[in-house]
Amino acid sequence: MIEEPYRWVEAIANRREYIEAQLAPGSPIAALGYRDGILFLTMSQTRQKIFEIYDRIAMGAIGHPGDIERLRMAAIESASTEGFTRSATDVSLRRLVHYSLSPVMKAAFEQVYGAPYLARMLFAEIGERPEEDLFVRVEYDGEIATNGATYAQARQDFAALSGTQQSRDLMEAFLATQHGPEADLETTFNSALDAWSIGHMTLQTSDAKEQPERTAVAKHREEQLAIAGIEAALLERDAGRAIRYRLLSDKELRPLLRD
Amino acid sequence: MERSPVEFDQKFSGAAGDFPALLRGKGLLAPAPANSLSQAGTPPKAWQPTEATTILAFKFSGGVLVAGDRRATAGNTVVYDRADKVLEIDRQSIMAIAGVPATAWEMARVLEHSFQYFRRTQLQEMSVDGKVRALSKLLRDNFGFVMQGVGIVVPIFATYDFHPKPEARLYFYDAMGAQFEVTDYAATGSGSPAVRGILYYENNWGTKRLHELGEDEAVSIALRALDTAAESDTSTGGVDRSGKIYPLIKIVSREGIVTLPESKIAAVFKETVA
Secondary structure, three states: OOOOHHHHHHHHHHHHHHHHHHHOOOOOEEEEEEOOEEEEEEEEOOOOOEEEEEOOEEEEEEEOHHHHHHHHHHHHHHHHHHHHHOOHHHOOHHHHHHHHHHHHHHHHHHOOOOOOOOEEEEEEEOOOOHHHOEEEEEOOOOOEEEOOOOOOOOOOOEEEEOOOHHHHHHHHHHHHHHOOOOOOHHHHHHHHHHHHHHHHHHHHOOOOOOOOOHHHHHHHHHHHHHHOEEEEEEEEOOOOOOOOEEEEOHHHHHHHOOO | OOOOOOOOOOOOOHHHHOHHHHHHHOOOOOOOOOOHHHOOOOOOOOOOOOOOOOEEEEEEOOEEEEEEOOOEEEOOEEEEOOOOOEEEEEOOEEEEOOEOHHHHHHHHHHHHHHHHHHHHHHOOOOOHHHHHHHHHHHHHHOHHHHHOOOOOEOOEEEEEEOOOOOEEEEEEEOOOOOEEEEOOEEEEOOOHHHHHHHHHHHHHHOOOOHHHOOHHHHHHHHHHHHHHHHHHOOOOOOOEOOOOEOOEEEEEEOOEEEEOOHHHHHHHHHHHOO
């Protein structure tokens, strides 16, 4: 089959379609950089989707749990080995993604007789100042998108991950108008929750191009809060300690809810 | 076929949390050397363990106090007078070391990364028993070097255990990796016989038992003990009165680890020791 080039292209296209369909129902994840850190947030009913990778790096992922697990382990292994042989400050998200994860994912995706990784990941690395925060999205085919690497576009202090591109676009459009790096945790948390709600609502509708109504978002958020738990983690900017990752519990966050 | 830059290990079982094994797999941690005594034909060399230092730890009312002098020696020469021998491994664990610094610091580094690696991969904190055992295993793996006369390490490990009953826990080890949990105090290094004597005396016939002491009283006893050890042991720095170099003192408690500021140690020293 792959002796003929056009067959290979066709096989890749089919595979892309298949993976997109598998990832489509994935519940969104929002990562927002603010004054004191980076907040990762999603709502979930069952499995964990936000993870610690290294001292200053966290990850959120949607996809098949087995694949997410393999990629997560590889990322931790690679970061820990680097941190041990050199130093924790030598571990960088840029290198982790560009040199370790992306090539492996691309290779798996293009070898049509093997299984691709059914996963889409969002990484963040906390900087000393909000301008230095780095957000990187890695797709199942090894494609990388960062918050500031495309020079034509203004730097963003947030990133979103969702099952469909349309859902992600709407989350990003919302955050671009609603979120700034000077916000405190409470404001950031509420923006993140609204962004999540918008992303989650638009997963189910096939052609939402416009932002949903404010009241509809509030209603959806209300309904989801009643049936699902808030899963969130912080990368703290506090330079006093080496390990910046901290899980936030649902109980800790609910009092910060605002209408 | 060219190998990908990251080898994805397919065996994700419980063993995935073993960081030293990962390092060995990548050739980043030296395998334990063959024991020189087992080589046929060579008579066993007489070896003198050198643990030139004094480390002590005891439980008091505010947790566990761990103190170490600052002197590093090579034979009869003092090579460094600001060595840190009381090392933080994670938010509530301290490893204090007597022995060869190169091996000990490397061991502390492996241990620190092991605990974090376990937490990150397995998504749960390693249990206190697991941590204690991890250090024991490192010591055991290092024993070949000890028998060759290089690389002896005799540590103390202090940590706070939240399960099943919240309490501070204290262990000492021998060079082969046997671990001993203690209820009151532990000391290691060349100056430890004197320290052990003092702590035994204080615990039995002092004004208060060690675990009843307040923080200032505990610091005072630690300073007196180290000063006594330094009196007869040339390898122990004690308190450098002219250079104003004080021992390193850290406290492990429910809230984590506190490193006592030098000003505080100096104040207690001035009031109760000098």
